[in-house]
Amino acid sequence: MQQLLFALFTMIIGVAGCAIYFIASNWALDWIFPSKGRSGAAASRNLRRSNMIRPWLFLAPALLALTVYLVYPVIESAWLSFHGKDGQQFVGLGNYRWMAGDGEFRQSIFNNFLWLLIVPAATTFFGLIIAALTDRIWWGNIAKSLIFMPMAISFVGASVIWKFVYDYRPQGTEQIGILNAIVTYFGGTPEAWITLPFWNNVFLMVILIWIQTGFAMVILSAALRGIPEETIEAAVIDGASGLQIFFKIMVPQIWATIAVVWTTITILVLKVFDIVLAMTNGQWNTQVLANLMFNWMFRGGGDFGRGATIAMIIMILVIPIMVWNIRNAAKEMEGR
Template sequence: MGFLLNTRVGQLVLAVILFCAIVAVLLLIAKGADSLRERARRPAVVAVFAGPALLLLAAGLIYPFIRTLWMSFMDNRSENYVGFANYVTALTEPSNLVGFRNTFLWVILTPLLSTTIGLVYAVLIDKSRLEKVAKALLFLPMAISFVGAGIIWKFVYDYKGAGQDQIGVINALLTWVGLEPVRFLQDSWMNTIFLILVLVWIEAGFAMVILSASIKAVPEDIIEAARLDGASAWQLFWSITIPSIRPSLVVVLTTISIATLKIFDITRTMTGAKFDTQVLANLMYDESFVFGNNGLGSAMAVFIFVLVVPLVMFNIRQMAKNREVRG
């Protein structure tokens, strides 16, 4: 037993044994459910296949949410009940208000810019000779992690004092043409805009792929009929394309909004969430793990959850409507 617990090989063997045991138990339960009478078989089969998923959901999502919600009403050491004091602090502390302002700025600008760029790009390259290459170029950033993208763009925005050699791409170009270097990431409030552009660079490819597929699904006979009636390119786009791809537009906007609400990596990597660039996720992390204020950190987590859940529910409803229309 000591070999299994104290060595890497032993731990791997133990993990394999446990995995095989779990699979064997599930197979036995499934076989037992299959042997039941027809009346009792369906509930048993549902329990067998949905049970493990529901247990994991309860352990990994429902219990942590309930615990986080409870901790948000406790003090910094999670010992004494303080009511809504943490929520009041979250909504009145100046630094927290900056985080809320930045979060809403991210959620408003990122989906709109990403979707607009993706849509315009998809329309422009549709049925062009180099369409696949053009799509690949815009979609490539999606393969990069947020941390990786943050490091790349940190070098793009990098600033050195006047008179020093600039290693940042943009500032090097500015000094090359005789202009003064700019503190892109240090000077508020525009630094948040420059951070938002990084996520737009990543998400525009996602929007383009989804919307391009939707554009190709627009019936050709409708477009041809509109052209015969004398519709211009703009009228075709605004009156035919946009209404036809509206469900996909909504899904893209809400999906990007959900990802934006949880943004953490880019601000942490590029500015350390300093210079008034913090968002709700940074505030949650700092309060919980840097300052040890579990109550206020949990309150920030609840705020993020409350903002994300309506978007998730709306997104699910839209996707269900899309399936009904296609069906």
């Protein structure tokens, strides 16, 4: 109850603070550049000045937050990547040379590459198929709501749920893990799924696919509904089958949206951390870059230099995809 009251108090203070800020800043702007009671030229000049400044008053909190929590950390991380464990001794490119020869880093890169190959493709595919199917049934909105529900769960919460799915107990004892319960029911041998080499990475990916399919479904469903009916009717008249209409008529018309969904999930995959930390903590060859960065930065005494170096690699990998995504979204908006 105390935590709930504290959360409620924090939300009230935050909303009230925002309201006070905007009211006070607008009042101050109108006081500095008054338009009422002034002559025509002076009133017009002050109104023009206040209209130029007013948008920045609304943007100022967001810009301040971005500077403090994004711009400054990037600059500080870049600086630390050229320094040693304590962040004081300058080592030049030493951390980058270590990274190139470190086996755990290479394993993390390989695992991230696997995530990039499987998760965006599977999530986009399932989201597209579900979006197309649910639009054809009367209870489609209910199905969409159920599929979208995992989006409301945190990654750690979802990992806890899936721990019960993959849970392993020795053979001969009752299996509480759903997967092993099914296997033993059909006469199979229970497995410690998240310790199996290579496949444990796939089992972890399933969690993120389960969470993000709802996001892909919602975006792609909106895009499918935006397809002109005339093109589909023309294809039906020409004798096209359902699959031909879907893959040759509908998909090409929403390809830009598919690309945006794909790249958005790709950025998320490059930063995946919570699932690996909660499920395996990087053991059994499941380490990924973000979890490796966390280990070097905050565990075992902490090595700020190496942790910051891995953080810079993640940022370098994310930036090109993010820029492409933003440009593609801007082009799509201009086309509308």
